[in-house]
Amino acid sequence: MNQRHASTVLDESFLSVRAKILEIGAALDRVDRALEDGPPLDEDLRIRRDKIDDAIRLLLSERPDRAERIQLLFSRKYAPGWRTDMAIDS
Amino acid sequence: MDYIDPHIHMVSRITDDYETLARMGCVAVSEPAFWAGFDRGSVDGFRDYFRQLTEVEPRRAATYGIQLYCWLCINAKEAENVSLSRDVIAMIPEFLDHPNVLGIGEIGLNKNTRNESIIFLEHLELAIKYNQSILIHTPHLEDKFQGTQMTLDMLCDDSRINRSRVLVDHVEEHTIGAVLDRGFWAGMTLYPVSKCTPERAADMVEIYGAERLMANSAGDWGPSKPTAVPDLIFELRRRGHNESLIRKLVYDNPIEFFSQSDNFRFQPRNVDHTVDHTVEAPKALPS
Known part of the structure; x- marks a missing residue:
């Protein structure tokens, strides 16, 4: 059903995916920082x-x-x- | 585009939402009975709620040109109270002949417990006895896969169930295939965090097609967006899908499913196709 080219799909998704990966990285960093000085x-x-x-x-x-x-x-x-x-x- | 939201809880929404829905093209909604955010203490509490769904809410919707249908049950969360559930199930037939009642729903599981399963099965008996369509809630998050499989087991073990009259709602990537493969209708709920985004719902349309598939906002008192269905329409258009496919998903399919209920008497929006024959058409284009 999806006739769009992969390049088109990736191009339109890239910034959104980048932002979500960044949020995951930042959240895991937050956990690690809390672990450094806490239980x-x-x-x-x-x-x-x-x-x-x-x-x-x-x-x-x-x-x-x-x-x-x-x-x-x-x-x-x-x-x-x-x-x-x-x-x-x- | 005219559309129908097949699952929304308008008792929890403000009147401005009706106006917004109407402006976005919503012409009809169906409202399953659900958990109001607190456990009700008596069968009379449910009787009042069912009066709200069958008498009050349709009038509020009609003010904005929206036809409101509903489904009746005691929801999975309150089904843990088996005694109260049985009292409510016994009372539901009082309302089944009301002109906006489409069937029994949203029944189903929440935490996938024994009591929830027992009351689910008793709701099925009620639907069979009164020849009603069924709308099913599937659980949230980590409970969804297990609860959906259990629900399908109970449905498929009963040969009296007409699968074309059952909508299994809140499907996601890991449950939609099992629901459609067994011949049931499937509903995708568009929630900001806990269910489907419009983008993921559009992916599922591309993978599974639009046959026996619907989309809803399940707008209620929690984080939800009553105009989520237009968001999906927009996403599908953005990807270049045909208007006929989109219309099937958000308009034709709900009408096809609801039409199996005796009380569904949907009136399409008036479209004036009148041609004024008193003005003679030009014979040729101007030079």
Whole structure:
């Protein structure tokens, strides 16, 4: 459906992407500065901080489904047998 | 372009929003029953809310030429109170014949708990018993994928459910495929932070096409933008998409889905195609 050239898409997205990456960098810098003089991250926040690193690694992958995989990374897992586990009749 | 917002909570919006929506081309909205920001304490609280949705809000909308339809239920968040939920479900049929009621919604899961699932299933029974369309809320953020899969399990395990009469709302990149693949309608909610941006929604239109797909603002009392659907229209136009594709997404599709409800009697905006035959057309272009 999308007939636009990749160069056009990148050109129109570049400044927006640049700005968002800059915001991520600045936010992580803020966390690091707070860690220099303060206590370490709480365990649940340590896990969330690691998820951010995992998401950044997904950005560097090649397949054009990064958004979907990042969504799944930040999602609770689904167990197909949940109805049995919760004792809910089919 | 005339458009329909299939999911917006106008009880939470000011009258100026109606005027803005009308100026942007909004001709109809549908308003699912939802969590008002606090837990209501009694079935009478819900009865009053349903009167607001069926009597008061349509009049407020009509002032600006907007047709307002609604959906009734007890939402997932308050469904944790099973006893109250059952009282509300028992009361809903009082309102189902009201001329602006399209069906049962927005039902679904919030934190994906046992109680929420039980009440979701009881809402399905209500919809089946009264031959109603269904509008489904899917959970927020990290709960969305799991909750959407659980919701689809419950729907697909019941052969009485007509999938063409079910709209699964708030889909994102990781849930839209499963919803459409199983034959349900899908709704994309355009929220500033927690759901889809217009740009990501436009990406999903390009990947999945516009068949059985809608877009909404879900404007409510939280951070939201009631004019988000025109933002998506603008984004799709900016990318060079055909007007017919955009119109299908924001106008034809809601009408097709809503038309399955007996109470949907949408009146398109009057377009005057009258030709004045008293003035003779020139036979040739001026030289």
